[in-house]
Amino acid sequence: MKEEVVEDSRLFKRDSLWVICLLLAAVILYTSGLGDLPLRDWDEGIVAGVARNIWRAEPGSQTWLYPTINGDPYWNKPPLIHWLIALSYQLFGVSEWSTRLVPALLAACSVPLVYLIAKELFPHLSMAIFSALAYLTLLPVARHGRLAMLDGAIACWFCLGIWCLLRGKKHHAWLLGGGIALGLICLTKGIMMGVLLGGIMLLFTAWDSPKLLRNSYLWLGLLLGIMPAIAWYCLQYFHYGNQFLGISLGDQTFKRIWSPVSTLDVPPWYYLLEILKYSLPWLIFLPYGVKLAWANRHLSWGKLTLVWGGVYLLAISLMKTKLPWYVLPIYPALSLFIGVSLDMVWQTIRQKKQLAYFEQIFLGFISLVCWLGSGYYAFVAQEPQIDLALIILVAGISFTISSALLWLRNRYFILVTAGGFYLALLLLFNSSYWLWELNNDFPVKPVATMLQAQTPGLEKIYTNHPYFRPSLDFYSDRVVIPQSNEQLEQLWQGLQPVYLLINSDILPAPKLDNKQVVGSVVSWQLITKSEGLK
Template sequence: MQLVLIQTIVKFKPSRLPNLSRCSWLNLSHNWEWLGLSGICIAALILFGLNLGETPLRDWDEGIVASVAREIWRSYENGNHWLYPTINGGQPYWNKPPLVHWLIACSYSWFGINEFSTRIVPAMLSALSVPLLYGIGKEIFTDSKAVVFSTLVYLTLLPVARHGRLAMLDGAIVCFLNLTVWCLLRSRRHLRNLLGVGLGLGLICLTKGIMMGLLLGAILILFLAWDCPRLLKNSWFWQAIIIGIIPVLLWYGLQYLRYGQAFLGISLGDQTFSRIWSSVNERQGAPWYYLLEILKYTFPWLLFLPGGILTAFTYRSSSWAKLALVWSGVYLVTISLMATKLPWYIFPIYPALSLLIGVNLAKIWHSGRRYPIIWSQILRLSKTETARTGVPQAIIFIILSLACYLASIWFGLVSSPPDYNLLLVLGIMALTLTIATVMLLRQSRQFIVTLFIGLYVALLLFFSGFHWVWELAEAYPVKPIAAMLKQATPSQQIIYTSYPYHRPSLNFYSDRVIIPTSHEELINYWQQEQSIYFLIEPSLSEQLHLEGRHVLGTVDHWQLITKKNCSTNCY
């Protein structure tokens, strides 16, 4: 039915359709360039800033980052304690350097401690990475279409927009990486921009550690060795890098003077370089793990990536091709060989992939009714009547749009209760892909504009709901339980739980330390400790035969218990 409808629509003449190729934002002259860039910045600020405070923080990075930032905020009045970050009531935090944590602590001073103030700084840094990628495109492309398309592809990639909104370190890393690359490209003409290269690498090291700085710095050096080796022989380049890493060395030196060898063993060992050859928290995967991540979350732009890679190899003597190939290739191979596999490790590759996709989209745009060779190979275009109707060209979009239609009907009409947010999001996606399919069948390049607009609107609707932090559905909600813990236990109290995994978000919301414990250990603690609190399932308290227990509260099938003598004497 959908195919018949599409073929019927295709028969109409497109003479009355607006000629989007004449839009001023796609033909950026000098007079319109700043207006176009301002529009991109506003779109990024809206997308990354929408509805940040209505969804609870998720476990692991968000909960950990928020807890560390809160303790830094609390220590502002205690002298220089902000230099030595802590977590869980005073335990040294050696996982990552505290640059983003410092910025979030400042946000707490301005907006209070809540989800919005926790996410706003990483989100705005991620939004800043969008115009920085635009600046990179201006340095390497002579075609304004490639600049704009690369930037808009990056803006409308789901993993970029979603991870960039979370209170994590990766959005800041990509922002500082884009800043470093932009300054590096500009330094080929003006050496004073080398100072920005050193500053960017220093910010990267102060955000996620020395190993990330070494990896990204090595990628930039490889690019320079291929494209502009004279800069590597310039003393200003190395002086700028030394200036940039001085604050990093000072911070690491202060930690070593305070904590000694233990800091180096954990910060540079267990939490950094050991991730190369051993997995952390059993987060291992196959070498193609990150290829699957790209396949899962980059549609529909993934369809245009092979053509971009082929174009880059064809024009590999160009600076843009060298940068995109070295950036994406070296980074992907490196993280794929690491033993530890985490989904957000792939984040710094998306600017490079956006450049490749943007180049291919610009090539399609300029080709008019003729598609590049890669499309002919993939879609098997021929001179047959079927090819002239355009059905093979749009087969993937038809499948995707059908899937979106079915999913929107399921979530909006079949499931109980109906989920109208997903109904709207999937409906917009289905409509976007349908219109894009029609334009593809007409071999109209305006399908590119349709995809940009439709994906942006769909992302806005998606982020206006609560599904965008889908990890929250993997475990019980923490805020009701945290409220019970705050009401019934002393501040900074250690609480043992039968839940098998750490919940950093529960630690943050409750301002308590909740430790996963086996059943045998629970029994031992109950027998040995006088003042003790358990967060366990109600049936487990009967099963463990915990004598003299006093129930302080029950929320969502979780029970807070203590000893009867503790319930009256612990405060």
């Protein structure tokens, strides 16, 4: 008995050390350079605006319970993350760093949770370590996890729920945590996400441990978890009536299943392409991991990874609305596939058996592409980008060394790959390149500064820009409304004075007489009527 206690203590200390190291590595990666770049459209600007309204609301206003955006009720998502960001504003002030801090920390917590999930599933410690290292260094996980969005938190809550569910097979009280995690999911991204991820948890339980479905702890945890979310939805309904249900549960939730939110028409295999594009270098080891899971579908890890990865990918692929970050909660499952595959390579080398050539050739090919890409940005591009070339070069060097080690049958190629790519990601996140969506449109900060200086507070401003820029609304603290030329001309002829934000590069320009330019930035002009004609 004493020996068992000593062994349990030793294992606990070992696991605690790995959890601390993985969490520290994730926090450094996810928070490094966090506030260096502006907030992007759409979600970051909207989330930040809602959180700021909560933070600066008068005591007793209940804005925290009934959040608003630009003076209108905010019914898009429940406000759990917005509450936490508002708390960050209270502690650290309003900035890009304080806006992204809470989502980044929650996303970072999912890294050690992947390790803990793998520890519950796999017989070898190396499988858990490799799964966590792969997840830590997946570009889409780290990049989207750093943003002021909801999906990194969803990945964290779901990993927490899965871990509690696995622990609950031996100690039933842990099942309470699974239900509470599901409630956090509902308070973060709404009922539909809770139904989807809760369905995955129940499907896995029914396949792997059907007796747990009769356990009172499971259903008590579910009840405790979803009660706050149900209470929030009921309060919104009592406050706003049927309009809330039509927008929150209709337009912003279930309608997205059969109707896209944008005009982009993407195929059902869109998310497969996203995984293929952004999961390198670990993508090399994913197919064999899926094959192993199918071969071991009688084991818990095979059942969980197949249900998690398969059901979630099928569900989001069938939805008409497809956005890149919707795929984020699938990456922990993919990391488990990859961890098993890497461990098989590790054991094969250790046992001095023959390796397949696919991984060796593909890793060498990736390193070659990195070398060519680095050379292009350093010497061939019209505007050389030396810092970007350096980032790609670091990845290329690490992949080259890893490829050589793999050809030499040295199993430490895994650690070199993870360490080298971690360094490349760290350099990327301290550069201006990691948030490449900012290049899709004009920089909002100079325009926002002009609007703040030249217009009254809370003023509505109309623009000939074709679509909303929530980040511009946030930085300017104004409501900037896109309008057609005809609408702008009608507003101009009205009796009320208006401010128009006109981009001279957008042709044809609206026909406006007797205008007064009160500010200009690059191609943007802020105009109103001449003083004598107002």
